[in-house]
Amino acid sequence: MSDLQNGSDHHRSVLSFDHLLTSTKRKELLQNCGFSVFRTASCNAETAISQRAIPRANPDHLRPIFERFASKEVKGKKVMTSEDFIRNYLGLYTEDNYNRETVRLLASAADTTKDGDISFEEFCAFEALLCSPDALYLTAFELFDRNASDTISCDEFEAIIRHTQPLHDQDFDFNSDFIKRYFGVDKKRNINYHSFCQLLHDFYEEQGIQAFKKYDKSGNGTISSLEFQQIMTTVKGHLLTDFVRNNLIAVSGGGASGHKVTFPYYAAFNSLLAKMELIKRVYVSNARGNLDFEMTKEEFLHAIQSYTQITPYEVEILFHLSELNHPGRKTLNLKDIQAIDPERLKRVSQMDRLINIKAVHNKDERGVGIAFLESAYRFLLGSVAGACGATAVYPIDLVKTRMQNQRTGSFVGEVMYKNSLDCFKKVVKFEGLLGLYRGLLPQIVGVAPEKAIKLTMNDFMRDKFTKDGKIPLYGEIIAGGTGGMCQVVFTNPLEIVKIRLQTAGELQQAGKKIGVFTVLKELGFLGLYKGSRACFLRDIPFSAIYFPSYAHAKLATADEDGMNSPGSLFCSAFIAGVPAAGLVTPADVIKTRLQVAARAGQTTYTGVIVPIFETPRKGGKMGTVVCKSAARFFCIFGE
Structure with missing residues (x-):
């Protein structure tokens, strides 16, 4: 039901049917009718949203619920009275001085026979009605159909409408041409369900027009700001959030209570509020997943060129409201839309990336403690992602290391593998499947x-460079490079232990087992940072290329709502990772050869400079540039 309540623009007018209730809880009718049934009957709302339909509840589950609240018995069967259904079951109008007529009217939505009682069959039928896609209109139709004729007469429509609070104040003219167009000049024609839906949709527009005419006594098409406020808070109150309600005078007259509001402004203002669903879609489509995106008026006008139903006047009012929400800034953001739209973006699904969740959004409120907690949260997410990625690509990483370590030369047996596939086969053949995961535990x-x-x-530095939801390219590059530089503190010891274990299968002699502690004992603390300069040479450029490329690729592959599917995320990572991995492969080869335990007769290196010149000579013409890096391209998903 929650999904149905937050429907498209025409559903918004049905929500105004809450005026039927004269007490302060009038807005809970449709909500509680749906929520109570679904809560007790275990209808899965989340599944409903994804499937665009709400599953029916099991009647066996509904019966004990019904019998618990049914206080009356007719012909040997339990039935609910109006009070049982509205006051006891739904929990509405629990006060002693409740309006009995209102309770009876609301209960008639479930009382299909209109005999004053609700049987179990009617209770189940009402649950089925609430599960239908047009539940809002169907519920309203049942309320207006007072004699169960499946049609609505003008008298029935007028009787229910006159029970609403705004009609007490505005005195709607039921002899107007609008009513006669639906029910005939003599108002004797009955209308069916679909005609009623259109009538209910159009009625509140007509009610707004009649209210404007009532205050426009001079007939020149203007009313005062105070009169505008009066109309909006009564007739159009269902469209207002607290923010809009509190700023009606300011937005209509700049604070001058004597300012005149023209009918075009009045119409544009109401039209804007009725189109907030479309406004949200325009914003989300341009934000492309960036929930901090600040959209200028020019950008918005350009974006609505294909949406002729949004007028420039409505955009002008939208940005005026936005400026009232954050004075001095002439842009539109997500918070502005949330402040204007009473539906609170429930229809347009927007999910923050887990990594983007922050304790506070204002930088001035982010103290040391908050920054630490946010960093710890990101650290945890990064740990889980890193462990999963490392496990997935570890066999490929092992092949990459062995391919990078081998070189051409005159020594017998120096070249062990023809290519990456040959390396993979030989590892499995001589070391078994577990050989592909040699050294995985310390890696994890x-x-x-x-x-x-x-x-x-990376995220910390991006926060520092981000202003008004936007980050310059140089900021992205610096943030990525900083992340790569900082990781070397952990990367280098990890890499040298991993490489020694990955190549141990090539060095092991009978009876001699090489493990983590053997490597640590051999290297010592300072030895763990052997080849760190080459590690810096690899990781800083890689991250400086990868992170900005990945961020832009994600934006380019996002859907119209700014969401990324698993396929688009994979493509984004591939697009960003291939050039990043390819460009830093020479540095990765040099690092590997510096950190590996050389076999007998193999050249050993102690610095970065010599391998730069030796590798092309001993690794072939393209040794440094390519250096068997096909395996490395696949390792990008573990980065």
Whole structure:
């Protein structure tokens, strides 16, 4: 029901049917009718949203609920009275001085026979009605159909409408041409369900026009700001949020209570509020997932060129309201739309990326403690992501390391593998499947803080460079490079241990087992940072390329609502990772050869400069540029 309540523009007018209730809880009718049934009958609203339909409840589950609240018995069967259904079951009008006629009218929505009682069959039928896609209109139709004739007469329509609070104040003219167009000149024609839906939709527009005419006593098409406020808070109150309600005078006259509101302004203002669903879609489509996006008036006008139903006058009012929400800034953001639209964006689904969730959104409110908690949260997410990624690509990473370590030369047996596939086959053949995961455990232990600190520092630096929801390209590059630089503290010890274990299968002699502690004992603390300069040379450029490319690729592959499917995320990572991995592969090769435990007769290196010149000579003409990096391209998803 929650999905149905937050429907498209025409549903918004049906929500104004809450004026039927004269007490302060009038707005709870449709909400509680739906929510109570679904809550007790276990209808899955989340499934409904995804499937665009609400599943029916099991009648066996509904019966004990019905019998618990049914206080009356007719012909041996329990039935609910109006009070049972509205006051006891739905929990409305629990006060002693409740309006009995209002309770009876509301209960008639479930009382299809209109005999004053609700049987179990009618209770189940009402649950089925609430599960239908047009539940709002169907519920309203049942309320107006007082004699169960499946049609609505003019007398029935007038009787129910006159029970609403705004009609007490505005005195709607039921002899107007509007009413006669639906019910005939003599008002004797009955209308069916679909005609009633259109009538109910158009009625509140007509009610607004009649209210304007009532206050426009001079007939020149203007009313005062105070009269505008009076109309909006009564006839159009269902369209107002607290923010709009409190700023009606300011938005209509700039604070001058004597300012005149023209009918075009009045019509545009109401039309804007009725089109907020479309306004949201225009914004979300241009924000492309960036919930902090600040949209200028020019950008918005350009975006609505294909939406002829939105006028420039409505845009002018929209940005005036937006400026009232944050004085001094002439842009539109998500918070402005939330402040204007009473539906609170429930229809247009917007989910924050987990990494984007923040304790506070105002930088001035972000103290040391809050910043630490946000960083810890991101650190945890980065740890989980890093561990999963490392496990998934570890066999490919092992093949990459062994391919990068081998070189051409005159030593017997120096070249062990023809290509990456040959390397993979030989590892499985001589070391078994577990050989592909040699050194995985320390990799998982170390990769969590490694990836976490990279992601955390990247996001931290992006926050510093982001202003008004936008970050310049140089800021993205610096943020990525900073993340890559900081990760080397964890990366280098992790990499050298991993590489020694990955190549251990090539070095192991009978009876000699190489493990983590063997490597740590051999290297010592300072030895763990051997090849760190090459590691900096690889990780800083990689992250500086990868993170900005990934962010822009995500925006380019997002759908019209700014959401990314798993396929688009994969493509974005591939687009960003391939050039990043390819460009830094030479540095990765040099790092590998510096950190590996050389076999007998193999050249050993102690610095970065010599491998730069030696690798092309011993790795082939394109040794440094390509260097068997096909496997590395697949490792980008573990970065």
